[in-house]
Amino acid sequence: MRDKGRIIIGLVIFLILITFPVWYNVARGKAGYVPQLEKPATVKQCVRDTSFMKAHHMDLLDEWRDRVVRKGEVMDIDMAGKPVEMSLTRTCLGCHHNREAFCNRCHSYMDVSPYCWDCHVDPKETK
Amino acid sequence: MGIDRRKFIKASGLAALGLAGLAPVKLFGTEDSTQAVSDSVSSRKEIGKPLEGKRWAMVIDINKCLREENCTACVTACHTAHNIPHFDNSKDEIKWIWKETFHNAFPEQEHEHLKDHLLEKQLPLLCNHCDNPPCVKVCPTEATWKRERDGIVMMDWHRCIGCRYCMAACPYGSRSFNWRDPRPFIDRINPDFPTRTRGVVEKCTLCEERLRIGQLPACVEACKAHAMVFGDLEDPDSEVRALLRENFTIRRKPSLGTHPEIYYIV
Amino acid sequence: MLEKALQGSKQYWGWIAFLFVIILIGTYNYVRQFQEGLYITGMSRDVTWGFYIAQFTFLVGVAASAVMVVLPYYLHNYKAFAKITILGEFLAIASVTMCMLFIFVDMGQPFRILNVFLYPSPHSLMFWDTIVLSGYLLLNVVISHVTLSAERKSIPPPKWIRPVIIISIPWAISIHTVTAFLYSGLAARPFWMTAILAPRFLASAFAAGPALLIILCLILKRISKFDAGDEPIEKLATIVTYAMAINVFFVLMEVFTALYSNIPEHVMHFEYLFFGINGKDFLVPWMWTSEFLAVVSLILLIVPSTRRKKRTLVIACITVFLSLWIDKGLGMVITGFVPNPLGTVTEYSPTLPEVLISIGIYGVGALLVTVLYKIALSVRKQLPV
Incomplete structure (x- = not known):
């Protein structure tokens, strides 16, 4: 066990390195940073409960995708019991007009890169 | 007696069809819902009553089509509606509907003394939406499949792994592959239809996205000569059935047993 | 056992370094293809499969050919193959690995490849090919590992391995049969749609694979103390001779049926292959070379004196291998698409990045063969003979 000291120093260095992003943000005064998302001004309620949407919007989009593409359905029923078209570009972007300030801001904070927009078209971007 | 019974079955079938056609309307046909959707729609028309059919088919009248000199209205309409890129080389080419000579379209039925216009001019080809599609059989992920309810051979671009087995299996050359990212090569993007990502196969879907909101396929709508007629083959009173009854029609490579649902009046 | 691969002479490390360089070049080009798309290959809307799938097809044959040593040794207790059976199995492992890599680099969406298992589609031959290839890889890894470990400890291998080995024999036939079905089931491609495709594939595999094994054995004799002995080499040469003769016979049957029946869509492909159509004749010189090499190899193999002499046997094996590589690794797949159904x-001809990626994959295969053979030979040297 003569290497005890070296091992401990090594472990400390490793811990500092791996937690570096935390210290870096603390130093910049951004420790508690949470992205501010732009919410729709007029509509108050999404097609599902807000907490569900926060955690599971991707699952709902997957479900919509399969129902539209594979089952050929068009409409879903929202929370209020009203029919809504299952469409990322028309229904989702219909309220969340600013994709950059809503989708992208949170995705980049979470460091996820969904590939929806490789194919689906944000109508604003074609104008 | 036999005839009577057949008539009765026909009639009840029609009635069932009518009900089936009404059902989806009831589901989401209320005033405010269509309004809510169309508010958020940029260029697309209102969601109308979906076109319902048990077996979609198309009849293309070659004579009417060829009367229009160098017309490519159907090709342009389809390719604009579906965000088809335009490449300068034929190697990377993507096409859903395109024009070929009779010689290439019907290699088994051509000969050198055909009517002049058949020898010279080109007629439109597209996916045949076969009853027995070889492309569907070979797909290892069910990214392409045949819709039971209306016979459309569909594509799921989310699932396709880009193995291109379907392209090897299609006897009609109806499938294209995205060899590269298509977006930079699309002249004007239609926001109502997705573009594709590189590495997936695509083809004509008989405008199922238009049928479901009550519109005819883009090519049919665009055809000035009314040479393309779209309809339900299972409906004995449909226009396609009438055309098939009254004209001699051929299909591409019938000997392969794929049963194409695109018919050509020669 | 892997540590055996980490000791070696300067030449050994030089060879390994060379392989790493070509693998790196291949990887670099693959990253480019991954980022930019398959348009950097020579494939097109009309010729949708090219060099990659052709190499895959050829290598499935090399992999299956291990059965030509496994079957006589284990089923007929043919002792002369005792030393080389493991070499055959290791060659199979390397070949199947290369097959999988060739499929992978051919995918448009490689990260979605698991969809094949998530949405199993038994109606697709591609699904079955994935299953038989993975199974064959697994079988050979288990069999070679268990038998070699037992050999190292100088104990007989455990009893349970024998049924596994017996299963691997029809399994080897199945991988090439299913691969042939991939093509021969397509009504759209008359060139492939022939019932004799699977037998033809097997015949060419059983010629090319053992030919490669003979070459490898003779190389090993030069660079190491390993000597396969004369009897197994001669027996392998006999196998190559019969398989090559049967293969050429099958090819001639194909040519006869297509040309005599004179159905245009069958004739066209052979016309393209051997004469070119409208001046388009990329494959023509290759195919005539292949046929010429086939004739030379058959003469060298059938005449007893040239078959027995090592020097002429090597030439015969190289000509067999090249002839069949051109036939299967170039002509067979591409010509199915030319002319197209219309x-x-x-x-089609492969582009430079496409060739470099392929060479990189062959580099991986050569690396695997090197490392695995090194392990096998090191284990053997420990044995009191």
Whole structure:
């Protein structure tokens, strides 16, 4: 066990390195940073409960995708019991007009890169 | 007696069809819902009553089509509606509907003394939406499949792994592959239809996205000569059935047993 | 056992370094293809499969050919193959690995490849090919590991391995049969749609694989103390001779049926292959070379004196291998697409990145063969003979 000291120093260095992003943000005064998302001004309620949407919007989009593409359905029923078209570009972007300030801001904070927009078209971007 | 019974079955079938056609309307046909959707729609028309059919088919009248000199209205309409890129080389080419000579379209039925216009001019080809599609059989992920309810051979671009087995299996050359990212090569993007990502196969879907909101396929709508007629083959009173009854029609490579649902009046 | 691969002479490390360089070049080009798309290959809307799938097809044959040593040794207790059976199995492992890599680099969406298992589609031969290839890899890894470990400890291998080995024999046949079905089930491609495709594939595999094994054994004799002995080499040469003769016979049957029946869509492909259509003749010189090499190899193999002499046998094996590589690794797959179903002739030839990626994959295979053979030989040297 003569290497005890070296091992401990090594472990400390490793811990500092791996937690570096935390210290870096603390130093910049951004420790508690949470992205501010732009919410729709007029509509108050999404097609599902807000907490569900926060955690599971991707699952709902997957479900919509399969129902539209594979089952050929068009409409879903929202929370209020009203029919809504299952469409990322028309229904989702219909309220969340600013994709950059809503989708992208949170995705980049979470460091996820969904590939929806490789194919689906944000109508604003074609104008 | 036999005839009577057949008539009765026909009639009840029609009635069932009518009900089936009404059902989806009831589901989401209320005033405010269509309004809510169309508010958020940029260029697309209102969601109308979906076109319902048990077996979609198309009849293309070659004579009417060829009367229009160098017309490519159907090709342009389809390719604009579906965000088809335009490449300068034929190697990377993507096409859903395109024009070929009779010689290439019907290699088994051509000969050198055909009517002049058949020898010279080109007629439109597209996916045949076969009853027995070889492309569907070979797909290892069910990214392409045949819709039971209306016979459309569909594509799921989310699932396709880009193995291109379907392209090897299609006897009609109806499938294209995205060899590269298509977006930079699309002249004007239609926001109502997705573009594709590189590495997936695509083809004509008989405008199922238009049928479901009550519109005819883009090519049919665009055809000035009314040479393309779209309809339900299972409906004995449909226009396609009438055309098939009254004209001699051929299909591409019938000997392969794929049963194409695109018919050509020669 | 892997540590055996980490000791070696300067030449050994030089060879390993060379392989790493070509693998790196291949990887670099693959990253480019991954980022930019398959348009950097020579494939097109008309010729949708090219060099990659052709190499895959050829290598499935090399992998299956291990059965030509496994079957006599384990089923007929043919002791002369005792030393080389493990070499055959290791060659199979390397070949199946290369097959999988060739499929992978051919995918448009490689990260979605698991969809094949998530949405199993038994109606697709591609699904079955994935299953038989993975199974064959697994079988050979288990069999070679268990038998070699037992050999190292100088104990007989455990009893349970024998049924596994017996299963691997029809399994080897199945991988090449299913691969042939991939093509021969397509009504759209008359060139492939022939019932004799699977037998033809097997015949060419059982010629090319053992030919490669003979070459490898003779190389090993030069660079190491390993000597396969004369009897197994001669027996392998006999196998190559019969398989090559049967293969050529099958090819001639194909040519006869297509040309005599004179159905245009069957004739066209052979016309493209051997004469070119409208001046489009990329494959023509290759195919005539292949046929010439086939004839030379058959003469060298059938005449007893040239078959027995090592020097002429090596030439025979190289000509067999090259002839069949051209036939299967170039002509067979590409010609199925030329002319296309509409009668249009679009030519295909691989591009530089495509070739470099393929060479990189062959580098991986060569690396595997080197490392595995090194392990096998090191284990053997420990044995009191």
